[in-house]
Amino acid sequence: MSGNDARDRRAERNLASRREIVSAAWAAARAEGLAGLSMRDLGSRVGMRAQSIYVYYPSKHAIYDAMFSEANQEILDRISAVPVSGDPVELLRRYTHVYLRFCNEDAVRYQLLYQRNILGFEPSAESYALASSGLEMIRRCLRACGVTSSRAFDVWTAMISGLAAQQMANEPGGKRWLRLADELTDMYIARYAPAHSKEKK
Template identity: 50%
Template structure:
């Protein structure tokens, strides 16, 4: 029986501290607003001095980047787990409802991931790659249902973003625009079906060549 691998306890502790800083950053942003993140207040929240944060993150923008990556990973994990029936209307309603609910459930996360409200912030290639994965999963959904034009997905995400923005801005914590998801999908599908021959869409949905 081989020896157990040697643990790098220092690296593990560093990663735990980074996670603690990111969690505290989310809390501060939800309390003070995304642009109101103060490194001094953040450091105090995790029991260290502000200069010590730079031992874990190069800048405030690097903290935002870690938050962005975490939010994108949350979205990706949830999208991957969404059940698929292969039925166009059912699956698109489930997908769009999930997107709107994901955005509306955390307006700070929504701002960071989808609105780019932080001056000078651009996600790193590594973080943005996670966002691209989430979009690719949605694209696969659309392709499986017979809608393989990239513009179809663009239109669907635009509809979802609009509903989410309205929900967050005008009825936070409510469901006024969430209740419109099914109607929005029915209008969207009616439009997409006019563009896509029925026989092609049906064949693709069934997995036929």
């Protein structure tokens, strides 16, 4: 029926516009800074007046939230796409590599996801759930390596997020710290999962 077709087309176009807005928001944030995102600039990037954006998103915070959610979905997808075969320690290395590469690719995305400091912005509960489920995959992998205590898990997240933090703060896009990932992993495994360590005791 043509009524349904028209409705579908409308919904399709609406969705496309929403996507275009978020995509332009990323570009704007990369150019002007995350906090410098403005509706006027964003509008001009999608060929609209700023006011028209409110048809698609009710507020600027809603756009931040869409960006936050999209980025969380992206890292979750990438982690999920890692083939789960063979040695769990090898899997841990692959996860780590994927995560660090993800952080290092985009400073603005890193800031939005991991340095909560946009004025009054708090991400929605669903976005949090995405982030947690990524963490859960890491936790399972560590368990497969023989690491079970939550202390040891916190040690792991501290080490890896520390690599990312130093890299982003001091040399964004570089690899001075990122290349230390395997070294840190070896040290960690030798201490917390000696059965999987390549180093003989």
